Amino acid sequence: MLEIQRLATLALTQVLGGKNLDHALTDARGQAKGQLTDHQRASLQDVGYGVLRHRTEIERVLQQLFAKKKPEPPLDALLMVATYQLLHTRVAHHAVVSHAVEVAGLLGATSAKGFVNGVLRNLLRQRDEFLNVAHETPEGRFSHPAWWIDKVSAQYPERWEALLGEAQAHPPMTLRVNRRNSSRDQYQARLKLAGIESVPVGLEGLILAEPVNVKQLPGFDQGDVSVQDASAQYAAELLALHPRQRVLDACAAPGGKTGHILERGNALELLALDKDAGRIKKVEANLRRLNLEAQCLAADAGDLKSWWDGRPFDRVLLDAPCSGSGVVRRHPDIKWLRRAEDIPALVATQERLLETLWQVVRRGGKLVYATCSIFREENQGQVETFLAKHPEARPQWIDDPLFHEGQIYPDQAHDGFFYAIFQKA
Ligand SMILES: C[S@@+](CC[C@H](N)C(=O)[O-])C[C@H]1O[C@@H](n2cnc3c(N)ncnc32)[C@H](O)[C@@H]1O
Numbered sequence: 001m002l003e004i005q006r007l008a009t010l011a012l013t014q015v016l017g018g019k020n021l022d023h024a025l026t027d028a029r030g031q032a033k034g035q036l037t038d039h040q041r042a043s044l045q046d047v048g049y050g051v052l053r054h055r056t057e058i059e060r061v062l063q064q065l066f067a068k069k070k071p072e073p074p075l076d077a078l079l080m081v082a083t084y085q086l087l088h089t090r091v092a093h094h095a096v097v098s099h100a101v102e103v104a105g106l107l108g109a110t111s112a113k114g115f116v117n118g119v120l121r122n123l124l125r126q127r128d129e130f131l132n133v134a135h136e137t138p139e140g141r142f143s144h145p146a147w148w149i150d151k152v153s154a155q156y157p158e159r160w161e162a163l164l165g166e167a168q169a170h171p172p173m174t175l176r177v178n179r180r181n182s183s184r185d186q187y188q189a190r191l192k193l194a195g196i197e198s199v200p201v202g203l204e205g206l207i208l209a210e211p212v213n214v215k216q217l218p219g220f221d222q223g224d225v226s227v228q229d230a231s232a233q234y235a236a237e238l239l240a241l242h243p244r245q246r247v248l249d250a251c252a253a254p255g256g257k258t259g260h261i262l263e264r265g266n267a268l269e270l271l272a273l274d275k276d277a278g279r280i281k282k283v284e285a286n287l288r289r290l291n292l293e294a295q296c297l298a299a300d301a302g303d304l305k306s307w308w309d310g311r312p313f314d315r316v317l318l319d320a321p322c323s324g325s326g327v328v329r330r331h332p333d334i335k336w337l338r339r340a341e342d343i344p345a346l347v348a349t350q351e352r353l354l355e356t357l358w359q360v361v362r363r364g365g366k367l368v369y370a371t372c373s374i375f376r377e378e379n380q381g382q383v384e385t386f387l388a389k390h391p392e393a394r395p396q397w398i399d400d401p402l403f404h405e406g407q408i409y410p411d412q413a414h415d416g417f418f419y420a421i422f423q424k425a
């Protein structure tokens with residue numbers, strides 16, 4: 001536990017300085033004294049993610065405990081880690097406090113040991129009072145930046161609290177069964193034999209009762225199953241594929257949807273693009289594991305000259321770069337790393353990609369536009385702009401109660417996602 005607090009503090013210090021959480025956790029694991037067990041790795045991840053899920057609440061609680069100004073790094077991060085553990089985990093309180101005091105010493109802040117002890121003991125004494133004050137504002141209640149809360153409450157006046165609340169929940173681990181290798185029922189039975197409980201979701205999905213290491217999943221290395229959220233599993237379905245079609249997956253990395261399209265389709269000719277050369281290698285690795293083939297190319301999908309041979313596509317998937325505002329529960333650092341000014345730039349990129357890729361769709365063909373966002377300007381806003389410019393684009397409504405004007409709201413079983421389908425007349 002002490003080592004987890006120390007490593008989580010190192011990771012959080014980096015994230016508070018602007019680093020991506022997964023990279024910071026990888027760095028922190030590299031500084032572990034000895035090999036971390038699976039359980040320790042999971043605990044470190046839980047603390048790193050948990051602090052960022054509840055960051056404003058934790059900060060507002062701690063503000064009340066600091067008589068003067070807030071302590072300097074890494075002490076601020078250590079106190080956030082310990083406060084998260086005291087408020088949101090079942091770790092014994094005395095252990096959290098005494099280890100935090102020791103970690104302060106290990107981090108070179110020996111003179112602050114008494115301060116750490118005092119702050120955390122005071123917190124335990126008046127926990128509920130401190131929490132009540134922290135929760136007086138929506139920022140303290142939902143732990144999102146003010147601009148984000150303002151946007152979501154303006155765009156969803158009746159649902160914003162539920163949407164922000166979902167973003168603080170723990171996401172489930174969801175699998176997609178490779179229907180080429182077995183049916184979902186068959187795979188679920190194999191999981192059960194391996195002691196892993198699951199429930200069906202969507203057409204090919206299984207939500208696990210508890211997350212597991214993928215190494216424990218039967219047939220994972222043989223491509224029998226992939227890890228993919230239930231909302232993301234709609235892309236292949238909405239493309240309505242037919243045998244031998246020419247398909248473009250324009251923003252493909254790391255290849256979750258590429259693999260699904262090929263599992264679903266029959267003799268498809270698929271081109272997978274991503275502008276990030278490192279990430280396109282992940283698409284290739286994913287397809288190798290699934291024993292599937294596609295042409296994979298590192299290219300800017302918006303620059304046709306660099307990759308298009310002039311032959312139109314029957315189907316185009318544009319899984320666009322976006323704010324990620326629908327997947328905050330999986331990546332809680334998103335809400336702290338994104339700034340309000342980033343959104344117009346993302347919207348402009350999405351619009352440019354949509355405009356360009358529409359040119360490569362053959363007449364009668366379809367383009368599916370997707371984001372993992374709940375911000376309307378990236379979703380319905382894009383659709384309105386696009387349709388106003390393209391009378392030849394026929395929008396196809398998605399006939400499924402999960403979709404609200406193309407939007408899947410984040411809920412226990414689903415990430416927040418958006419889909420629009422355009423057919424070229
Ligand atoms: C939402 S992710 C795609 C996820 C992927 N479809 C999957 O299911 O695994 C968006 C991807 O778009 C890529 N990207 C961003 N701008 C691009 C561009 N102009 N051309 C091609 N790829 C781009 C990013 O590198 C990123 O990998």
